[in-house]
Amino acid sequence: MLVKTYGSAVYGINATTVTVETNINPGVNFLLVGLPDSAVKESQQRIDAALKNNGYKIPGKSIVINMAPADIRKEGSSYDLTIAVGVLAASEQILSDEIHQYIIMGELSLDGGLQPIKGVLPIAIKAREEKFKGIILPKQNAKEAAIVSDLEVYGVENIKEVIGFFNHTVQLERTIVDTRDEFYSKLNDSEVDFADVKGQENIKRALEIAAAGGHNVILIGPPGAGKTMLAKRLPTILPPMNLHEALETTKIHSVAGKMGKNTGLISVRPFRSPHHTISDVALVGGGGVPQPGEISLAHNGVLFLDELPEFKRTVLEVMRQPLEDRVVTISRAKFAVEYPTSFMLIASMNPCPCGFYNHPEKNCVCAPGVVQKYLNKISGPLLDRIDIHIEVTPVSYTELAAERVSEKSKAVRDRVVKAREIQEERFKDKEGVHCNAQIGSKQLREVCKIDEAGNQLLKTAMERLGLSARAYDRILKVARTIADLDNSENIETNHLAEAIQYRSLDRDGWAG
Numbered sequence: 001m002l003v004k005t006y007g008s009a010v011y012g013i014n015a016t017t018v019t020v021e022t023n024i025n026p027g028v029n030f031l032l033v034g035l036p037d038s039a040v041k042e043s044q045q046r047i048d049a050a051l052k053n054n055g056y057k058i059p060g061k062s063i064v065i066n067m068a069p070a071d072i073r074k075e076g077s078s079y080d081l082t083i084a085v086g087v088l089a090a091s092e093q094i095l096s097d098e099i100h101q102y103i104i105m106g107e108l109s110l111d112g113g114l115q116p117i118k119g120v121l122p123i124a125i126k127a128r129e130e131k132f133k134g135i136i137l138p139k140q141n142a143k144e145a146a147i148v149s150d151l152e153v154y155g156v157e158n159i160k161e162v163i164g165f166f167n168h169t170v171q172l173e174r175t176i177v178d179t180r181d182e183f184y185s186k187l188n189d190s191e192v193d194f195a196d197v198k199g200q201e202n203i204k205r206a207l208e209i210a211a212a213g214g215h216n217v218i219l220i221g222p223p224g225a226g227k228t229m230l231a232k233r234l235p236t237i238l239p240p241m242n243l244h245e246a247l248e249t250t251k252i253h254s255v256a257g258k259m260g261k262n263t264g265l266i267s268v269r270p271f272r273s274p275h276h277t278i279s280d281v282a283l284v285g286g287g288g289v290p291q292p293g294e295i296s297l298a299h300n301g302v303l304f305l306d307e308l309p310e311f312k313r314t315v316l317e318v319m320r321q322p323l324e325d326r327v328v329t330i331s332r333a334k335f336a337v338e339y340p341t342s343f344m345l346i347a348s349m350n351p352c353p354c355g356f357y358n359h360p361e362k363n364c365v366c367a368p369g370v371v372q373k374y375l376n377k378i379s380g381p382l383l384d385r386i387d388i389h390i391e392v393t394p395v396s397y398t399e400l401a402a403e404r405v406s407e408k409s410k411a412v413r414d415r416v417v418k419a420r421e422i423q424e425e426r427f428k429d430k431e432g433v434h435c436n437a438q439i440g441s442k443q444l445r446e447v448c449k450i451d452e453a454g455n456q457l458l459k460t461a462m463e464r465l466g467l468s469a470r471a472y473d474r475i476l477k478v479a480r481t482i483a484d485l486d487n488s489e490n491i492e493t494n495h496l497a498e499a500i501q502y503r504s505l506d507r508d509g510w511a512g
Contacts, residue, residue, distance in 0.1 A: 007082035010119035012337035015126035022086035027062030034067030078117035081106035101133035146177035199399035212419035213481030214435035221392030227348035236409035270301035298343040309377040448476040
């Protein structure tokens with residue numbers, strides 16, 4: 001008897017439906033074909049033990065299982081339940097009249113229990129696209145799949161429940177999630193706030209400008225000045241994610257297996273902070289079985305690189321193209337996958353190996369030339385993609401002990417949101433441009449016009465401070481954002497003057 005059951009394979013952040021054809025004839029054999037990997041081939045032993053421990057068995061006949069399309073590699077243990085149900089239906093141990101209406105996925109334990117799987121959200125989206133009635137999967141993944149409307153989602157804990165469901169002896173409880181309620185209920189969830197930071201008003205201002213224009217930032221300062229503390233609070237002032245962004249972010253985390261148990265939708269902007277020992281593949285994604293890297297997990301959020309010069313140079317260089325294109329393509333011999341990488345980069349570093357160059361109280365003990373050598377670990381092309389360079393000075397005891405309450409993240413976020421709305425309106429006809437940081441060279445002349453006084457100020461700054469040519473475009477972009485925060489149609493000289501301050505590393509003689 002021939003029976004078809006349906007599973008799904010995930011490539012990149014999209015899913016492809018897999019048809020599992022099970023045919024049973026007289027004889028003694030078990031063949032699994034259709035380009036399965038080792039984990040899929042091992043499913044026979046897991047299925048055999050799970051069925052025996054629940055009063056069923058794999059029949060002692062000739063069983064051929066084909067996983068179509070046969071030219072796509074099937075990976076992982078999530079097909080256990082799909083194959084088990086196909087074998088039971090083909091051997092007439094369960095009824096097969098409704099099996100074709102469902103996507104069935106799950107990894108089996110030897111006692112018949114079900115373990116959670118990866119990539120549930122793209123699988124559920126594909127199931128709805130292809131007009132399946134519902135999806136049956138482990139209970140821990142049910143809430144994630146239920147985000148997709150117009151799809152019946154059943155979370156199960158044991159294969160016996162699935163068998164009972166198709167034999168009409170067990171009524172499974174459907175998992176229902178109000179997507180909008182789930183989204184809005186956690187939209188402002190955050191354990192940190194800008195008000196936690198004492199002093200550092202100039203740094204908070206720089207981060208507000210960065211958030212308003214989507215600019216990348218590098219913080220330079222001695223140990224203990226508050227660089228990491230400030231960086232961790234940046235997501236709290238970024239505009240809240242919309243539903244489309246939340247779904248896109250959730251898909252990436254789902255594919256990477258980073259969703260927590262019984263988690264539905266990620267509605268808070270992600271903050272990723274990889275250690276400086278990270279490899280280039282772990283950062284951008286890839287591997288034998290391509291997986292999203294840290295830059296994709298930070299999509300629609302913040303990627304924080306602490307102690308930037310300590311990262312291997314090759315790791316930092318592979319980030320240049322994704323920073324520009326906001327997408328990374330991982331190519332292999334037989335296929336290529338694409339992951340989105342639209343993130344804000346915030347980096348921090350000490351000004352020198354000892355950490356005290358330019359410190360107001362402590363002396364730097366580094367030898368001559370060491371400071372410049374330390375800064376040279378970061379390449380010019382990478383610095384070219386960072387709009388704001390800001391020096392962080394230590395907080396004085398007076399500021400630390402002060403009772404004055406700092407401005408909360410919500411107040412800052414409100415100003416940022418208003419500035420972003422101005423930019424959305426400005427770039428509504430420009431595809432792929434949503435904020436000032438994404439302005440191209442051609443658009444720069446149209447959007448960032450300055451008057452004669454502004455031209456003179458910028459010329460003087462570049463000559464006297466020895467600013468590099470790359471600083472010119474960055475200053476104009478940042479000045480445009482400052483003007484948007486002031487709700488000013490034109491870039492004024494005070495906007496330019498403030499933007500010029502944020503190019504520390506471009507100044508001649510900064511590193512001695």
